[in-house]
Amino acid sequence: VIASACLAEDAFDPAGELAAFTAHAAGAGAVVSFVGLARHRTRAGVEVTGLFLDHHPRLTQSSLEEITQAAVQRFGLIAARVVHRCGAIAPGEPIVFVAAAAAHRRTAFEAADAMMDRLKTDAVFWKREDAVDGSRWIEPSDQDRADRARWSDA
Amino acid sequence: MKIRFYGPLAEAIGREVELPGEPGGTLGDVRRRLIASHPAAAEALARPAVRACLDDEVVGDDAVVPEGAELAFLPPLSGG
Numbered sequence: 001v002i003a004s005a006c007l008a009e010d011a012f013d014p015a016g017e018l019a020a021f022t023a024h025a026a027g028a029g030a031v032v033s034f035v036g037l038a039r040h041r042t043r044a045g046v047e048v049t050g051l052f053l054d055h056h057p058r059l060t061q062s063s064l065e066e067i068t069q070a071a072v073q074r075f076g077l078i079a080a081r082v083v084h085r086c087g088a089i090a091p092g093e094p095i096v097f098v099a100a101a102a103a104h105r106r107t108a109f110e111a112a113d114a115m116m117d118r119l120k121t122d123a124v125f126w127k128r129e130d131a132v133d134g135s136r137w138i139e140p141s142d143q144d145r146a147d148r149a150r151w152s153d154a
Numbered sequence: 155m156k157i158r159f160y161g162p163l164a165e166a167i168g169r170e171v172e173l174p175g176e177p178g179g180t181l182g183d184v185r186r187r188l189i190a191s192h193p194a195a196a197e198a199l200a201r202p203a204v205r206a207c208l209d210d211e212v213v214g215d216d217a218v219v220p221e222g223a224e225l226a227f228l229p230p231l232s233g234g
Contacts, residue, residue, distance in 0.1 A: 036234055054164065056226075084233065084234075116234060120232075120234040121233075122233075123231065123233030124233070125233035126161025127161075137161055139229075140230060140231065
């Protein structure tokens with residue numbers, strides 16, 4: 001499977017993901033991976049007690065698959081993998097893992113970057129940040145939209 | 155008909171609401187009825203960024219609701 005996407009309901013192991021991905025990326029000259037972690041502090045510096053990621057029973061999985069497959073096609077990857085958590089997540093836990101395998105490093109870096117930018121705005125999730133001063137639902141920032149727009153000719 | 159909600163809308167309204175069906179109605183009609191029946195969530199429901207969804211497809215508010223369709227309203231996404 002060259003493009004694979006997984007919606008994880010429980011904690012996952014990014015190191016194990018990377019090892020398995022690399023082992024199956026036959027012929028690749030470069031593997032780039034990224035791990036996003038749940039932050040310990042809000043943007044305003046307040047202590048976070050946890051995240052909750054709501055998801056859709058079908059659209060969430062299909063959005064992850066579409067983002068992964070689009071990266072394979074656009075960048076001509078040898079393989080791509082996305083793992084994204086849903087549900088309750090503790091500060092410090094991995095939320096998202098992306099990996100791209102390509103013939104050369106530049107392509108792999110760009111593909112991982114592009115997948116993350118798209119995940120921020122196009123993956124079907126709703127993220128609530130629970131902090132000691134209250135809870136708030138997160139929406140994509142102008143920066144997230146600008147990052148996404150870098151790949152809009154995809 | 156059943157309407158499902160996600161994220162902040164699910165928190166404000168509940169995961170699912172049952173509305174009596176109205177033949178020939180549009181998603182916009184459904185949105186207006188929900189705003190009337192859930193005043194506490196009216197502002198959130200009225201946002202254009204909250205997209206109507208018919209059988210897992212995002213559609214405009216002018217889409218007609220077929221019998222037995224699954225409806226949902228999706229707030230702006232936030233992954234990653």
